[in-house]
Amino acid sequence: MLQPVKKVEIIVSYLEVPAVLKILKKNSIRGYTVINNVSGSGEHGYSGDDLITNSYIMIICTDLEMAEKLSNAMQPLLKKLGGIFIITDAQWIAH
Amino acid sequence: MLQPVKKVEIIVSYLEVPAVLKILKKNSIRGYTVINNVSGSGEHGYSGDDLITNSYIMIICTDLEMAEKLSNAMQPLLKKLGGIFIITDAQWIAH
Amino acid sequence: MLQPVKKVEIIVSYLEVPAVLKILKKNSIRGYTVINNVSGSGEHGYSGDDLITNSYIMIICTDLEMAEKLSNAMQPLLKKLGGIFIITDAQWIAH
Amino acid sequence: MDSNLILSNILNPPVLFFFLGMLAVFVRSDLEIPNPLPKLFSLYLLVAIGFKGGHELFESGLSPMIISTLLAAVFMASIVPVYSFFILRVKLDNYNAAAIAATYGSISAVTFITASSLLDKIEIPYGGHMVAALALMESPAIVVGLVLVRIFTPKALDISVDEKHDRDDTDNKHHKDEVDNKNNKDEADNQETSWGEVLREAFLNGSVLLLIGSLITGVLTGGDGWTKVHLFVEKDLFYGALMFFLLDMGLVAARRIQDLQKTGMFLISFAILMPLANALLGILLAKLVGMGEGNSLLFAVLCASASYIAVPAAMRMTVPEANPSLYVSMALAITFPFNIIVGIPLYLQTIKLLGV
Amino acid sequence: MDSNLILSNILNPPVLFFFLGMLAVFVRSDLEIPNPLPKLFSLYLLVAIGFKGGHELFESGLSPMIISTLLAAVFMASIVPVYSFFILRVKLDNYNAAAIAATYGSISAVTFITASSLLDKIEIPYGGHMVAALALMESPAIVVGLVLVRIFTPKALDISVDEKHDRDDTDNKHHKDEVDNKNNKDEADNQETSWGEVLREAFLNGSVLLLIGSLITGVLTGGDGWTKVHLFVEKDLFYGALMFFLLDMGLVAARRIQDLQKTGMFLISFAILMPLANALLGILLAKLVGMGEGNSLLFAVLCASASYIAVPAAMRMTVPEANPSLYVSMALAITFPFNIIVGIPLYLQTIKLLGV
């Protein structure tokens, strides 16, 4: 009943969320979850709280290869505009 | 000092949060964290942003079997109303 | 291209966030993400919703030892004021 | 149709802001009203119309005409979902038919408010009891919808049903009776809980409670309370909040328009023709009761409008087999703009023509 | 008691909305005012009473009576936690006793505002300097509470204490002195930081700063500033915001009521009797100072009310050994509704009887 999946977590400026969702669409990924209004600090200094906040995007990939495919598709955006992309192993209930 | 735990993550419509908390209570789980106002897309189309948003619920289970017990208890709800349930291995500081 | 990292997740009262960020600074950690307005229940009863909410803090540590170092630095605070500290293995795109 | 009426309706700041919201989505602007700010405006509008209605009810007292109006309101709210259901069953399965029927049996408070702002503008009077009618019309359709599901798919309300309806949002198949209804051991149990939940959801949901609570507060605090807060619940502040809420509704409705591709012509036609039919029925009933011009318009608008908040929330929990993107999109992306832009002046024109 | 007074108090839209909020929780409605909207109302109310008080202070100037009132305020805020502490120690450990004592020494701004709205309604005048009294009474109790902890459990404020107090929310044991206080090497260090933090938390916390800042703004901008913004800080908008905030407080207080099971009869009685005693003391002091009817009521209400925002936040950080669900629930689920519903008219009646 439990099935291995890859959990992808992305943190980018809220301005870039449309670009990320476009990439998901291109890769035929229909399932994702977004948390807006996230603040944080990284190479580009502090974001959040005031004018430009971050968003957190989570994608559960049942297709294990998809996570890495996605990481390739996201590379240019991350290189250019910064942000976080991580992959974790998890298990999910296929319902 | 670090101790293995199971991290359970649930994403459901905010309307279903009371039902999930009831299930937690039934299983004597007192510790959980909820993030409201989460948006997302899945089999049931887009939720969030406007009228009906999702909630993200996280439960750290120190009792490793509990995670799977919980997954069984949640099955009917997930089958009926959709949503995400995943389990990840983690370590925590027992304080 | 994918590189192993440790993902640290902390849940504490929003009142304690400045103290946690101070600890991060002391350990020269510049990258973190905070989600405010998180509710939850634990040993100290229910927080959130009304007067005192929790915050969720996530730190991706590329330096694998840092996660445990951080767990030591956080111990006294967690002992005193409660909260959650967990570590998960993940992989990230070094961009 | 009287073009002055259309112009009066459109050249209203709130209605123009609805267009502005839609425009923002069409030109892909990043304009947005972040959560939970829209909730602030909707809570405020409910309190304002409730309190104002209560105050006017306090002033006017109960009359036989008011009581007939309230009975007519409950009658329409109960009967609309029934005939809607049978029309929808022609093309849809029972679940979707019942959910959409309930949606159209209930009402949209903002459509009502927009209509009342037109009446204010062209100075046609209306009574505070119409807010009570509004409150009474929110809930019955939810219950009727569920009764219909229970009658036509007897085992459907079982909350622990084991097989999930294979909903498919990507194409346009809404086959009838394709759901497998397994019996389940603790069915009886679950059905009871379910009914309790349903009735609570129907009659005690947040907006109904806030509206009725504000109405009663308006009645109880009488002239004194009114003097204290009337500038909070009416006039400039009220219009301002309505402007912002309609701006948000424009954004939300326009975002839903793309979902309509999956909806098909049958449902799109339904979302325009059913309001017209319901409004006409409402107007005739209003004439029968002798409501007067202003109240008749508000009554017609209540009959014609569809719920996109209370009913979808209830249906999502109680008829999960139905596809929310169908009923929400129809109510929000077609019926709501149709009523706001075309419907309100059209119904008023009809009322004038029929000499209600 | 004068039943007119009770009715006047209850038939006030804000108080009725407090009941509506409680009702919503009791009937398990899904009505809610999502975060951070309640914060909007509380920020607004602080600015409004601060600015209004400042303006009135600008008009009246400082008088010996005003200065005596402010001294009386600081006196009560410092003395209430001391005697409360010794009463509470009979049944509780030092930590919980000190935290609850601090809670009752401080004040609730919304209780104050509700009382002033009753005075407005029955047209009894009161002075702008009472807002200054309110501001002065928020903080001292926090400091007194900590001093008490320091005196009676000398090593308690050590921020890096190694053993965690085994708090137990599920049953009702609050044994005295059960906490193990290990000495720690860098104790002195930590205590200093801790004191600095405590004083800042006490005197510069957000609500105190905003209130005093608005008060000073009201004084500095004089008649000119008042003309510009008076309709923003008083009358209909003020009552409207108070309605919404009390609606939220009703929701929050009712949700806390279930926590009271764990509280026990001793603390429930304390949460009603202590406000009565404090109010009476306040009234006597007010008579002594010669404050007049309106100011006496506000002073009594300040003495009787308990903090559920500033003090809990401070105590959670500085006396973590105390159980927040005790002091928050007492202040919020018992003392606050008691004052709003019964206390305010009762104190006013007493003032009238005593001919203050």
Next chain:
Amino acid sequence: MDSNLILSNILNPPVLFFFLGMLAVFVRSDLEIPNPLPKLFSLYLLVAIGFKGGHELFESGLSPMIISTLLAAVFMASIVPVYSFFILRVKLDNYNAAAIAATYGSISAVTFITASSLLDKIEIPYGGHMVAALALMESPAIVVGLVLVRIFTPKALDISVDEKHDRDDTDNKHHKDEVDNKNNKDEADNQETSWGEVLREAFLNGSVLLLIGSLITGVLTGGDGWTKVHLFVEKDLFYGALMFFLLDMGLVAARRIQDLQKTGMFLISFAILMPLANALLGILLAKLVGMGEGNSLLFAVLCASASYIAVPAAMRMTVPEANPSLYVSMALAITFPFNIIVGIPLYLQTIKLLGV
């Protein structure tokens, strides 16, 4: 300088609240206005000035003077970033120079509103068309900034550039031309998308659209709409919202001040001297056009102010090589407070001296 003018400007509740916000950060109070409440105030302010400006435009109609003013506005918005760029290039790389230049070419609506509130206070009239000027001045600088980047670093706008500019926030090196601009196969493609995005971002971003939409609504709904909502968009409510928004701006600006350490004296001087120069140029142009005292002040303020919302958002996406903490901090932590506190009365004094 006329000390009355300075006092009049500072003893304005909104300006005092700006100081209060800064003070809260300096004394490390926990005062905060949680997200998305500041957004509520900024949306409201845009709607209010837009609608009010539209109404006044409706009353006054278009005159040659108004048209000259709007042309002067577009001229200044286009020319300021050009000369700013060449000054900044002396010390900075092209990316940062262009981003900062664009920031100073665009405007800050809140600075404009604060200036208009001073004019209201000292009763100097001004025209509704100045809001149209404001709207016209938001966007051109974004486009000019990008054109400059394109001309001076021809391959920079390539959205899939493979090498990341090694931004370094911790020290103050902003070497010129250190960025490696690799050619990329699908460059042409990406540049096109990029340009479309840029123009949309510039001319259809949320604040521009809302402002222009409200302006047009104000024009279209004429006297009728104005009667309905004027108390929503002007007077007490407007000042109240401005108070809250400036309180938040004080908090935000003060938090940014620590970033200035990394900025260096060159940029700090630029952030004060450039507004002075731009204001002077604006005043001379205003004299040429014959705008009158009030409009001249608003025009000077538009020229002198720098954008900290629209332009940073655009630059972050389109010139990611530039360091946002530079241009945001300069605009927010130096130029904004400078204009609010010193600039506005100084520009007005200058206008009076020059007899504009």
